[in-house]
Amino acid sequence: MPVNAIRLVSKSQNGVGAFVLQCKRLEFNYCDWAGSSKGMNSFLKNVLPKFAKENPQIEITVAPRPHRHPIIRGEYINGREKVICVANLEHNQILQKADLLRNSSGLKLKRFNKPVKSENQSVRGIYSPFHGANWQI
Amino acid sequence: MKTLRLASAVRGFSRRNTRFNSTIAVTSEPLAPTILSTIPPSRNPAASAKLPALHARLALHPSYPIQTLARALVDPTADKDARFTNQNLSTLGNTLTGYYASEFLLVTYPRLPTDVLYAAVGAFVGNKALAALGREWGIETAFSPAADVDAGLLQYKHLKPGMDPKLANRVGAATQEHAMAEAVRAIIAGVHVHEGQKAAKQFIRQHILSRKLEVEKMFDFSQPTRELSRLCAREGFEAPVARMHAETGRRSHHPVFVVGVYSGKKLMGEGHGGSLDEARIRAAVNALKGWYLYSPLEKELPSSAGKKGFKAQFIDVGEVIV
Structure with a gap:
């Protein structure tokens, strides 16, 4: 065979085509x-029912955690989890924290210095000293 | 619910066998094959919180019932009764995904060699890709298909660690990759069954064909220069000639050569390398990739052709035989 194939697997690009929310479970203790x-x-009494209705793609669990501070635990599709302690917070502040977990991708916090991160090759290509008008050896 | 089911069965039965009266039909319940015995308590879809979440995450239509989604998550290794497993659904899903992926690739790259085409279809809808897709949908697996398991978990009999995956069928177990891929196929088949062909096609485009695949990295040429000259002979082009474009450090430890391969005055491909041969071979590979990866500007898929029928934009004569 003149041409053989190299086996590859297609890579996910969430948001190109379909978007899947990365937060899959929220647990309120x-x-x-x-x-x-x-x-x-x-x-839990006043805000959570509305929050749950607005976010049907998240599985919501409520569980007691006696003699401990209340927490929200978010589980993500990448297998990681994020926990926020919401001790002594008002219900609207807790909603903000729940939204924070909902909107998170589940990745570790990371600083992005470049404005664009892409899987595609640069359109311009890698610089070559052998091409262009003014090369001389 | 049970009485309702019975009543409908009775109606069907009496329609088929008008000689019997309905009382006989009620007593002979096993005669009516359409009645499912009750679903095992382990898999009560209504009791699971995961299923509606998965339903919403995939943006499925309300006409897609939770029960189908639950059934799609039961592998044939978890239950002997095919009426409770995804066996039939995954077969349909396999056909659908295979069809839409291959028509997409054939129309996008009509000159793709057969081997590369098969590999590219596999890269979109093979077990590895679909298992990854299932994990990206947030499908979790049950430890074992026990009676008290959540209906929203993927249920299959795990292959014992260290066992050869090829023997999975014989021992009635499955690898996670295989079970997950089959579940994804079954979910897609559910879209086709409940929402229709158009919705299934859109679902496959959005979830599978939108994934990134670099087809240009899937070629492995054994004799590129020879193949290029055979191609030129077949197509009636002038025989390819390699000409150097630039070089540096020929007598040094790390020379660089840039070579272009020409047919007559036309540059077909350019490559660089640490030796003249390497650069020439790379140039031939680039020329061949330019040929094989031709993509017509107007792409019409056979499945979206209307009543006037499908007319191919481009039909290739086939790959080069060396």
């Missing part, structure tokens, strides 16, 4: 007794 859960308890 509360304590019935402790004062630091006051805001969380009111969040």
